[in-house]
Amino acid sequence: MTPAARLSAAIEILTDIETRRRPAADALKDWGLSHRFAGSGDRAALAGLVYDMLRRRASSRWLMEAETPRATLIGMLVLQRGETLESLAGLFNGERFAPEPLTTEEQTALASRKLADAAPDIQADVPHWLWTSFEAAFGADAVKEGQALAERAPVDLRVNTLKASREKLLAELEPLHATATPLSAWGLRVPLGPDGRSPAVQAEESFQKGWFEIQDEGSQLAGMIAAARPGEQVLDLCAGGGGKTLEFAAAMDNKGQIFATDSDKRRLAPIHERLSRAGARNVQVRTPRGALLIEDLDGHMDMVLVDAPCSGSGTWRRNPDAKWRLRPSSLADRQKDQAAVLKAGAKAVKPGGRLVFVTCSVLPEENDASVQAFLADHSDFTPAPLQVLAKAAGFSGFARFASSQGLGLQLSPNRSGTDGFFVTVLHRA
Numbered sequence: 457m458t459p460a461a462r463l464s465a466a467i468e469i470l471t472d473i474e475t476r477r478r479p480a481a482d483a484l485k486d487w488g489l490s491h492r493f494a495g496s497g498d499r500a501a502l503a504g505l506v507y508d509m510l511r512r513r514a515s516s517r518w519l520m521e522a523e524t525p526r527a528t529l530i531g532m533l534v535l536q537r538g539e540t541l542e543s544l545a546g547l548f549n550g551e552r553f554a555p556e557p558l559t560t561e562e563q564t565a566l567a568s569r570k571l572a573d574a575a576p577d578i579q580a581d582v583p584h585w586l587w588t589s590f591e592a593a594f595g596a597d598a599v600k601e602g603q604a605l606a607e608r609a610p611v612d613l614r615v616n617t618l619k620a621s622r623e624k625l626l627a628e629l630e631p632l633h634a635t636a637t638p639l640s641a642w643g644l645r646v647p648l649g650p651d652g653r654s655p656a657v658q659a660e661e662s663f664q665k666g667w668f669e670i671q672d673e674g675s676q677l678a679g680m681i682a683a684a685r686p687g688e689q690v691l692d693l694c695a696g697g698g699g700k701t702l703e704f705a706a707a708m709d710n711k712g713q714i715f716a717t718d719s720d721k722r723r724l725a726p727i728h729e730r731l732s733r734a735g736a737r738n739v740q741v742r743t744p745r746g747a748l749l750i751e752d753l754d755g756h757m758d759m760v761l762v763d764a765p766c767s768g769s770g771t772w773r774r775n776p777d778a779k780w781r782l783r784p785s786s787l788a789d790r791q792k793d794q795a796a797v798l799k800a801g802a803k804a805v806k807p808g809g810r811l812v813f814v815t816c817s818v819l820p821e822e823n824d825a826s827v828q829a830f831l832a833d834h835s836d837f838t839p840a841p842l843q844v845l846a847k848a849a850g851f852s853g854f855a856r857f858a859s860s861q862g863l864g865l866q867l868s869p870n871r872s873g874t875d876g877f878f879v880t881v882l883h884r885a
């Protein structure tokens with residue numbers, strides 16, 4: 457496909473996403489199935505275009521003074537990819553498979569409008585209804601934070617210290633230009649390819665051998681703050697596919713015991729294969745049978761991780777679709793889920809133990825507010841000082857990472873160069 461033909465296809469796919477209200481991944485997959493002539497390079501470039509349009513949906517539309525997929529594409533090409541009126545004319549040339557030439561209105565909009573004149577939520581590409589809570593989270597930095605969440609994210613890896621060292625893995629992944637991440641001692645970062653294409657790290661022999669996992673540096677830091685130690689008894693209550701379980705097994709050097717469970721057994725299922733590839737031998741997976749099977753752990757755990765279900769607003773760089781699909785009702789549902797998992801997790805913590813609460817959200821409703829509600833009902837739990845959490849994560853200061861109410865640390869692309877994560881540690885008396 458020519459670059460111009462890819463633009464026409466990107467407009468078609470965004471139209472499909474919006475008219476049928478379907479997830480971007482489904483629309484991209486279907487387009488690929490019904491256009492077999494498109495090669496993997498075309499499909500990757502199209503995915504890059506569509507996700508970039510979603511990242512910059514509000515600002516692009518404002519710039520073009522139009523709400524259409526075509527306007528979204530033109531605005532994104534200017535705002536995100538640095539195209540100009542002149543360069544766009546070469547692509548929007550009306551030739552076979554290329555989009556129609558720019559109209560007079562489009563040219564006027566591009567020549568006269570400046571994004572700095574737009575409302576802050578538009579400049580930040582944050583849904584209007586969420587702006588109040590976004591501002592509560594980030595105050596004067598809110599626009600900068602939204603813009604950082606509208607960028608593409610690199611691919612972060614965590615070296616599995618049960619099998620390899622970071623130096624050894626860096627040497628192995630040198631052809632992919634891997635570098636050490638700045639904060640996590642276990643982190644490596646692999647840059648994206650042209651068109652935002654993700655490097656095929658899972659095809660590497662070192663991945664097959666279990667030397668690393670794909671895990672954002674912010675998620676690694678959340679695990680470091682939880683500070684699982686060799687010999688401890690640990691419950692990972694919302695283990696999902698096991699990202700943090702695997703991190704704990706390595707941090708504990710396979711010593712002690714981790715219980716990994718999740719209310720959704722389909723999400724938990726991949727953990728078995730991942731544990732065996734990683735050589736993690738101190739994990740008991742508790743697959744739920746209708747109910748979670750953890751009553752026998754009550755009051756026995758040194759540490760319980762509640763990596764809670766949330767809106768995922770901290771991962772908008774990777775999943776910009778979620779930003780526009782989020783609804784007030786689902787945010788309220790996630791808050792109820794958070795109350796339930798915190799309550800369930802608290803029961804398993806032994807006196808003197810700790811409950812670690814993590815979300816991949818930047819919204820105060822899901823972070824400080826959920827912790828506040830929990831503490832109101834659990835007077836035997838006390839939040840750890842932020843200095844202690846920041847030190848565990850290797851931060852030189854802590855004030856810059858304090859959440860809006862100071863009940864935990866708030867990581868974000870702008871603050872820590874990671875996905876957005878909230879982390880707090882609550883000690884049981």
Ligand SMILES: C[S@@+](CC[C@H](N)C(=O)[O-])C[C@H]1O[C@@H](n2cnc3c(N)ncnc32)[C@H](O)[C@@H]1O
Binds near residue numbers: 696698720796
């Ligand atoms: C953020 S994800 C976990 C990610 C995982 N810890 C990782 O690091 O890869 C949240 C998980 O919580 C699970 N969950 C939701 N409600 C739950 C509940 N009441 N009890 C246990 N798990 C629950 C979801 O199925 C989902 O897998």
